[in-house]
Amino acid sequence: MSEPQSVISARNLDLTFQTNDGPVHALKGVDLDIRQGEFVSFIGPSGCGKTTFLRVMADLEQPTGGEITVNGVSPREAREARAYGYVFQAAGLYPWRTIGGNIRLPLEIMGVPKAEHAERVARVLELVELAGFEKKFPWQLSGGMQQRASIARALSFNADLLLMDEPFGALDEIVRDHLNEQLLKLWDRTGKTIAFVTHSIPEAVYLSTKIVVMSPRPGRITDVIESPLPKERPLEIRESAEFLEIAHRVREGLRAGHADD
Amino acid sequence: MKSVLPVLTVIAAILGIWLLAVIPMNMHLVADQAQRDGAVVQPETPAARQGLSGAALAVRNPALIPLTYSFKRPRLPSPQQVAGEMYETIFAKKITSKRSLVYHGWVTLAPTLLGFAIGTGLGILLAVGIVYSRVMDRSVMPWAIVSQTIPILALAPMVIVVMGSMGIQGLFPKSLIAAYLSFFPVVVGMVKGLRSPSAMQLDLLRTYNATGSQGFWTLRLPASAPYLFASLKIGVSASLVGTIVAELPTGARAGFGARMLVGDQYGQPLVSWAALFAAALTAAALVGLFSAIERITLRRMGMAAA
Numbered sequence: 001m002s003e004p005q006s007v008i009s010a011r012n013l014d015l016t017f018q019t020n021d022g023p024v025h026a027l028k029g030v031d032l033d034i035r036q037g038e039f040v041s042f043i044g045p046s047g048c049g050k051t052t053f054l055r056v057m058a059d060l061e062q063p064t065g066g067e068i069t070v071n072g073v074s075p076r077e078a079r080e081a082r083a084y085g086y087v088f089q090a091a092g093l094y095p096w097r098t099i100g101g102n103i104r105l106p107l108e109i110m111g112v113p114k115a116e117h118a119e120r121v122a123r124v125l126e127l128v129e130l131a132g133f134e135k136k137f138p139w140q141l142s143g144g145m146q147q148r149a150s151i152a153r154a155l156s157f158n159a160d161l162l163l164m165d166e167p168f169g170a171l172d173e174i175v176r177d178h179l180n181e182q183l184l185k186l187w188d189r190t191g192k193t194i195a196f197v198t199h200s201i202p203e204a205v206y207l208s209t210k211i212v213v214m215s216p217r218p219g220r221i222t223d224v225i226e227s228p229l230p231k232e233r234p235l236e237i238r239e240s241a242e243f244l245e246i247a248h249r250v251r252e253g254l255r256a257g258h259a260d261d
Numbered sequence: 262m263k264s265v266l267p268v269l270t271v272i273a274a275i276l277g278i279w280l281l282a283v284i285p286m287n288m289h290l291v292a293d294q295a296q297r298d299g300a301v302v303q304p305e306t307p308a309a310r311q312g313l314s315g316a317a318l319a320v321r322n323p324a325l326i327p328l329t330y331s332f333k334r335p336r337l338p339s340p341q342q343v344a345g346e347m348y349e350t351i352f353a354k355k356i357t358s359k360r361s362l363v364y365h366g367w368v369t370l371a372p373t374l375l376g377f378a379i380g381t382g383l384g385i386l387l388a389v390g391i392v393y394s395r396v397m398d399r400s401v402m403p404w405a406i407v408s409q410t411i412p413i414l415a416l417a418p419m420v421i422v423v424m425g426s427m428g429i430q431g432l433f434p435k436s437l438i439a440a441y442l443s444f445f446p447v448v449v450g451m452v453k454g455l456r457s458p459s460a461m462q463l464d465l466l467r468t469y470n471a472t473g474s475q476g477f478w479t480l481r482l483p484a485s486a487p488y489l490f491a492s493l494k495i496g497v498s499a500s501l502v503g504t505i506v507a508e509l510p511t512g513a514r515a516g517f518g519a520r521m522l523v524g525d526q527y528g529q530p531l532v533s534w535a536a537l538f539a540a541a542l543t544a545a546a547l548v549g550l551f552s553a554i555e556r557i558t559l560r561r562m563g564m565a566a567a
Contacts, residue, residue: 060464079470086468088461096483096562105479109471137563157469 007071007161007193008034008057014065015052015219025218026052027063032212032221036160039187039194041204042212043250044257049219050197050212054163057195058086070161082110084161085154089169091146093138093153099125100134103153110157124152127186144175148182155190162194169199177235180206184233201254205229205246206238213250215257223253279340285315286337287329292318294332295325338534346535359515362539368516369504370543372432376439377500381493383440384447391448392455392481393473402452409445413438413503418510435507435516442503443496450492454485486562490555497547505540517543 013030016023026049034040042050055061056068059075070078078084093102103121112120125131128148138146147167154162168176180203187194198204204211205227213223227246229237237243292310296302303321304310310318319326330339338346347362354361387405390397417438424434458480466476508518517540524533 058468060467079468082470084468086465088465090461092459092461092465094462094480094483095564096486098563106469109466109469109475109479139563 005036005072006033006069007036007038008032008068008195010053010066010068012066013053013056013063013068015049015056015061015063016065027056028218028220030066030219030221032224034193034195034210036193037191038210039184039196039208040210040212041208042195042197042214043199043201043204044214044219044254045199045216047216047219048214048257049216050214051165052219053214054165054195054197058084058163082106082157083159084163085157085159087147087151087154087162087164087167089166091138091143091150093146093149095138098135098137099130099141099149099152102138102149103156106153106157112157120156124155125149127155127189128152129182142175144171144179147171148179151183151186155186160192162192164194164196166197166199168203176200176203181235183207188231201247201250202238205243205250206233206235211246211250213253213257215254222257223249225249225253276340279337283335283337283339284319284326284329287332287335288315288318288322288325290334290336291325291328291332292322295322295328300325334528335530338531342531343534343538346531347538350535351539362520362535365516365520365536366539366543369501369508369518369540372435372507373439373497373500373504373547375432376436376441376503377443377497379436380440380443380496380500381447384444384492384496385451385489387444387448388451388455389477391452402448405445405448408441413442413506414510416441417503417507421507421510435504438507439500439503442499446492446495446499447489450488450495451485454488455481457488458484483562487559487564490551490558494548494551494555497551498544501540501544501547 010030010032013027014025015027016025030049030053042053044050052061056063057070057075059079068075071081071083073081093099094105097105100121103124104117107117107120121134122131125134128151130145130148130152133141133145133149138149141149151164151167168179171179183194184207196204196207209227211223211225211227212221213225214220215222225246229242229246289310292302293307296305296307302310302325304313313321319329329335330341335342350360350362354363356363358364387397387401391401392398420437421434424430424437462480462484463476466480471479504516505518505521507513508516509522513519517536520536521533521540524530524536
């Protein structure tokens with residue numbers, strides 16, 4: 001174990017779904033390490049297995065071959081230890097619970113003492129800039145605010161790993177820019193390890209310390225780019241030459257993946 | 262309040278048709294009676310009148326038309342006669358009287374509510390079983406569907422007679438029929454409701470390592486609330502119908518069903534009609550009550566405005 005600990009470690013990972021049209025190779029021969037504190041984006045066209053890979057880390061899918069560890073243990077043990085927070089494509093807030101009630105849901109399920117709830121809810125709402133919305137119901141919030149609330153829900157139980165599956169995919173670009181900026185700040189303040197699935201090249205380049213480019217049939221990793229961008233990233237950085245160069249490399253990687261079709 | 266005008270329009274149309282229908286329906290009876298009372302009626306012989314339609318008879322004897330609205334034992338009572346009978350039997354009679362519709366209403370309502378409670382409880386339990394157990398899903402659901410294809414009119418007397426021979430009478434046998442009719446919509450609605458959470462919401466609970474019962478209480482049960490209320494509204498009116506049907510064929514002496522039958526057998530159509538309308542109003546009130554509970558509950562749950 002070197003200084004920054006390996007949070008996710010995948011070796012020769014395979015996952016084949018048996019469907020009526022025959023086997024589908026969602027993941028084939030995937031090797032990857034995510035170290036503590038990294039912000040890793042997974043990018044690729046649909047069917048490249050990026051969401052499947054994330055779901056394997058979360059123990060929502062079972063690999064059919066190879067090895068994977070989360071925090072040094074199996075994904076199942078990690079899930080049972082509540083080692084990660086998962087943010088889905090849709091906010092999926094319970095409509096019958098207020099924002100505060102939604103954030104308390106994991107706390108109630110995990111048996112966090114009631115006395116701590118109020119403090120934790122206030123803290124995570126402040127992290128996603130939703131302080132004051134605790135008593136509102138989800139339908140009273142915009143789509144972007146609902147997604148922020150779902151991020152707050154994933155943060156409330158203090159897991160060090162955040163798995164995010166295209167959390168901003170359904171939002172318009174202006175809202176998305178704002179949320180990306182907020183997410184970077186949040187990552188900086190909390191020091192969490194984040195695995196982030198996206199299909200937007202600028203989003204991946206802007207957010208990540210490491211960009212994993214994937215391609216479909218079979219789902220595999222075609223390129224892993226360590227970003228040279230500084231940790232401090234204003235939105236304007238997206239017009240810098242460095243940024244455009246990385247974006248270009250990502251695009252090349254995506255194109256190369258498609259060329260084998 | 263937007264629905265007031267359409268509702269009033271429909272009621273006015275029904276009243277109009279009813280008022281028109283009273284004339285031809287009662288014309289023959291009125292003409293026979295008028296002749297016995299010494300009036301001149303066209304045509305003169307009852308046999309000749311039988312050959313004419315009620316409408317044709319009315320055209321020939323326009324003077325008799327008003328009498329069709331107040332005939333004592335009409336084939337079709339007029340709206341004002343039914344309203345009068347209802348006023349008298351609901352408000353003017355003491356509620357302990359055997360002629361009070363309030364008394365008969367309670368005799369019907371009590372088993373309706375008991376049966377509805379049994380049916381709802383049973384329905385929810387069956388739905389939970391069906392959703393959580395594959396064996397129950399395969400075995401119970403088909404039987405629940407088959408149970409609703411048995412004509413209740415055939416089943417009700419059998420249940421009442423068999424239970425009567427075992428010495429069980431009164432409230433409980435009628436409740437059983439009411440429960441039999443109301444459990445089915447509750448089962449169907451609750452199964453749908455308990456299965457309504459999306460795969461994503463279930464995955465979310467899995468990432469929390471939630472237990473099955475936590476998933477039930479925090480997700481599946483609250484998610485099924487809107488479905489349950491839709492079922493309750495159907496179930497409560499079905500319960501009332503079930504109770505009335507249980508009163509019909511068994512010589513029950515009290516209840517809406519008994520009043521309908523008594524009116525029919527003893528040539529007192531007003532009694533039947535008043536009981537019929539009182540039953541309809543009771544059903545409407547029950548459904549209205551559950552609509553109100555639904556609105557309040559869903560608003561409290563934050564789901565009404567969504």
